[in-house]
Amino acid sequence: EKRKQYHEPGNDYNVPRTTALFRRKRRDAAALEESDSATQVVQQHEELDMSQESGEGGLRSDSSGTALDETLGDTGGATNARDEDGNTGDQPHDSHESDSGSVRGSECSSDDDGGSVGDECDKDWQNFLAKYASVILPNGVLTVAEAIVGIVTYGAMSDLNWSQMEGLLKLANFLVGKNALPETAYLLRKTWSTLKSRMIHHHLFCTVCTTYVGKPQEDLKCPNCGESIRNDFTQGNFFSTVDIKEQMVILLSDKTTAKSLFSALKKERPESTMTDIVDGALYQKGAAAGSWSDLTLTMNTDGARVFNSSKSSLWPLQCVVNELPIALRWSNVLLCGLWFGPGHPDMGMYLEQFVQEVGQVGVITWNCEGQTVHSRVRVVCCCVDAPARAAVLNAKQYNGYFGCSFCLQEGTYLNGSVKYPIAKNLVMPPERTSEGVKQDMVAALQEGTPCHGVKGPTPLMNLPEFDLVWGVNPDYMHCVLEGVVKQLCELWITSTGSEFYVGAPSTLAKIDRRLLQIKPPQWFTRLPRSLLDRQYWKASEWRGWLLHYAVPCLTGILPQRYLDHLCLLVNSVYLLLKDTVANRDIATASDQLTEFVVVMQSLYGAQAMTFNVHQLLHLAKSVHQLGPLWSHSTFIFESGNGQLLKLVSGSNGVPLQILERFVMQQHLKKIMSTVELTQETVTFCTAMAPPQRDMSTHILGSGRLYTAFSESEQVALGDKLGHIPTTAVEYQRISIRGHQYHSASYKRPKKTNNSVFAASDGHHYVLEKIWEVGSGQQLLCCSPLSCHRDPRVDHLFRLSAARRPSRIKLLESSQVTRLCVSMAHARCLSSIPNMFERD
Known part of the structure; x- marks a missing residue:
């Protein structure tokens, strides 16, 4: 109590000795700045940082700092979600002007006008540049900044935890003979703490009634049930969103990325063929109402198990920028949200904050080759699997009546589940429209009961120009590969006594011999595996089986009419997966898929008319709306889930670990695109990073x-x-x-x-x-x-x-x-x- 009173006006308490010591050190440092060598400056600055951050005269140890960061600590090291400077996690620090001598001038970079960061760097960033960008390591040629970049790159690519990262820092200091680099992981993480506080927004909800409460602050109570809300992140009552604009600015600060995006935006699109999602009718409809420079996102969310021994799962919300060239698009996935906990997230609460984040992006201003570009951002596609599609649309799942989000077929209850058989007169059900879905949402809200399978409003309806039907597309990875193809294979192998049964050991061995003789190109990431291991097959293996292996392997074994039926699916899916899909390809695929679904019922019975089979009727139109199937599939997002799981190094504070390391990666991108680095440093960091495909010949x-x-x-x-x-x-x-x-x-x-x-x-x-x-x-x-x-x-x-x-x-x-x-x-x-x- 006494220590705090000397800050009050008119108070005659003496200044504590530790504070007086810190002030004396600051004065000494100021006096030494003009006369000391560069090495002494680095050392002195390190002492000042350690003094200021210890607060009570002692430096925070890594053992305590790491433990706190793993449980609560990725919010700046304080249990009330405040950073080390006393700001709450959602309040930015003061900004300073950039050191023009240390920041790379770029002809393709972000500008500070229109909401981008540009010269308005945060305090930690300025401190980083001032202390490290121009200071040479003792007995070396690299600057401290370059050494930090190399260490962080190595740590990120090698999945080092913070203890290992600290050991690497100490080793580097030992090798140069001085404490030139930050001595602890805590001090290293200070260089991006303000970026983290600006990028990461935590949201609390009540664990009793699941009501959204708001961002962390003192003395929070649930507005619905009055329950006191803890904001120390130990109860699992929170989720996080990540600033989209900040990520876009960092992305566009890279000259190569900005130049590639600019070229893609200026490229003339074909009229009668589709080569990407930007050629789809849904994209073109939104583009006609906007500007040539507008950017669009494809979003995804899906659950991923982190630990086999836990019921908790991770639900990241990821996005890709559709206008980027494909290689850059898939290597720069944006993380826009993170939910971790048992069961499924409250999708309405989760998406509401995401929609607000999108709305707050506003205009992003960036420069390329001397031209200033102003871009707005909108969401054009939500690519998720069937259960998540029902959740994001606030509708019934595939196992309920009116479970299809694309048409109004009610479904038929058959042998314990809802099936989607073809009507006897072969009349297809009417398609849904976005306006019709909105009307059903209003009706469901007013009547308190689902209307045509719609339970109520969804936050996605607040996204500008978002189509609630075709904007949430059928995903061919889950629908076709892990759905229909797997279903057919199981029918052939397990339906003993049926005409199409091929599961006898001798027959299966014959198919396996054919399958295992195939030598695919190295482009395939997985070699053919035995059908006996089919329960372990990944989606890419089912794709290889469908498109390439199945027909040759089953010829002469599967009865001809069943093989001809399979060929309808093989050919139609191939047409929709081509790198260039013509209008006639879509028409042919639509006819063949319709025939496949109709014949499926006659060959395998109404019991086989599952929801996945029914979705095939809508697959061709999804290509007309959103381009080739590969341009709006969940493959890239499934890969993104795997990359996020690699960021977890402990069992405590899983989402906070991921967010901390994600911000570290963003910080690294920012340094690489704005700080002048030697060619040796760039070469080292490039060699450590995942290899980029060389598209030259x-x-x-x-x-x-x-x-x-x-x-x-x-x-x-x-x-x-x-x-x-x-x-x-x-x-x-x-x-x-x-x-x-x-x-x-x-x-x-x-x-x-x-x-x-x-x-x-x-x-x-x-x-x-x-x-x-x-x-x-x-x-x-x-x-x-x-x-x-x-x-x-x-x-x-x-x-x-x-x-x-x-x-x-x-x-x-x-x-x-x-x-x-x-x-x-x-x-x-x-x-x-x-x-x-x-x-």
Whole structure:
């Protein structure tokens, strides 16, 4: 009590000795600034930071700091959610002007006008630049800032916990012989604490009645039941949102990203084909009412188990920027919210705060190549699985009546569950409309009972220009791959006595032999596995089975009419997954999917008419509205969930751990794009980061001199070059637009085959040799494959003759279009629909 009274006006209490000591140190530091060397300045600043942050004369130890941060502490080290400077977690610190000598001038970067950060950096950021950006390490050439960047990059990429990170800092200080770097993880984390307080917003709710209470503050009570609300984050009564604008500003501060986005925004879009989500009718409708520079988001939320021994799960809310080129889009997923706890989140409460975050983004102003761009942000797509779709729309699930969010088919209760059989007159139910759904929401709210399966309003209806029907699309990963395809496979293998039964051990072994002989390209992340392990198959394995393996493996085993029925699904899904989908592809797929659903009932009975089968009727229109299936699938978000789980290093304070490390990654991006770093530092950080796909075309490996041209090779060279070179350099591997191809003679891969491809002339080839002739001209020595298209599956080709390496054709790398899956046992090959999605 006495220690606090000396702060009051007119009070005659003496200043405590520790405070007097701190003040004396500050005066000494000011006097030394003008005369001391750079190393002494670094050391003195470190002493000041340790003095100020200890507060009571002692530095916070890592053991206590780490424990607090893991449970409560990712809010700045105080149990009342205040940061070390006394501000609440949602209040920004004072801003200072940037040190122009330390911040990189960028021709493509964010500007401070219109809500971006730009020169308005926070206090911790300015302290970081002032103390570290221009100070050289003792006996070295790197600045302290560059050393910190390297250490943080290594720690982030190696998934180090804070104790390990502190050990790394101490090791670095030991190697340079001075405490040049922050000595503790706590001091290191201070460099981004204000960024965290500005980015992360915590929200409390009542655990008794689940009423939203608000952001953390003192003496909170539930407005509904009067329950006292603890704000120390130990009760699990909170969730968090992450500032969208701040993430967008950091994203656009990178010159490469800003330039790529600017080019994509200026690119003319095709009229009769779809190559991305921005070509969909739903996107174009919103774009017509906005500006060319507006940005859109695709959002997702889904549960992910963190620990096998706990019922609690993580529900991140993730977004991607649709206008970014695909590689950049999928490598820069935004984290917009985080919910952790047992069961499912209160989706209305969760989404309400997300909608508010989107509304607060306003205008983002950024610069590229001397042009100032003003962008607004809106949500165009919510891509989730079926249970989450019902939750975000506040509607009945698939196992209830009127469970389809795209049409008004009521469903039929059959053998213990709701099915969606085809009507006898084959009349399809009417489609829902966004306005109709809003009317149903109002009616459900007024009457207190669901209306056409709609339980009441959803926060998504407050998103500008958001379509409540097609904006929440059917996801092909869950609907088709883990739904219908898996269902069919189970029917074939487990329905003993049925005409379509193939589950007998000898029959299953025959299918497995065919399946395991297949050598897919290295583009596939998973090799074929036995059908006996199908319960462990991932969605990407079901995709490979559907598009490439199933028809060749089941030919001659599954009765023909069942195989023909399967081909309808295979061909239609392939058409909707192509990198360029034409309007005629959508029409063909729509007809084939409708036929598949109708025939499904006649072949397998009404019991097989599940919700996933019913959703196939709406799959083609979702492509018309939102572009190819791969452009609005949950694959990238499932991968994002896995990346977030890697940020967890302990069992306490899981969401706070994730948020702290996520902010650290954002801080690192900010440094990399604004601080002048040496080429050595950039090279080191790039090497530590996940490898980025090199989209250029270049030869791989070492070559050997080749002079013994065969007669057919001489003829091909003469036709191609007009003369026959005396020598060439032969290689076995080449990367073409980021995809690796190798010659048929390349022996290293045992279970993959990257030598078969399709070319722009419509033919298929085997790559025999890779030559470099003259002044670096690259030629692909290929043998053509004689094959014909399967009449039921457009992308499946049957080989009509054996490959003859003596028939040579020379191609250039620009003529190669895509890899193919070669299946020697069936004498067929299959084209890959697109070269974008892998998992």
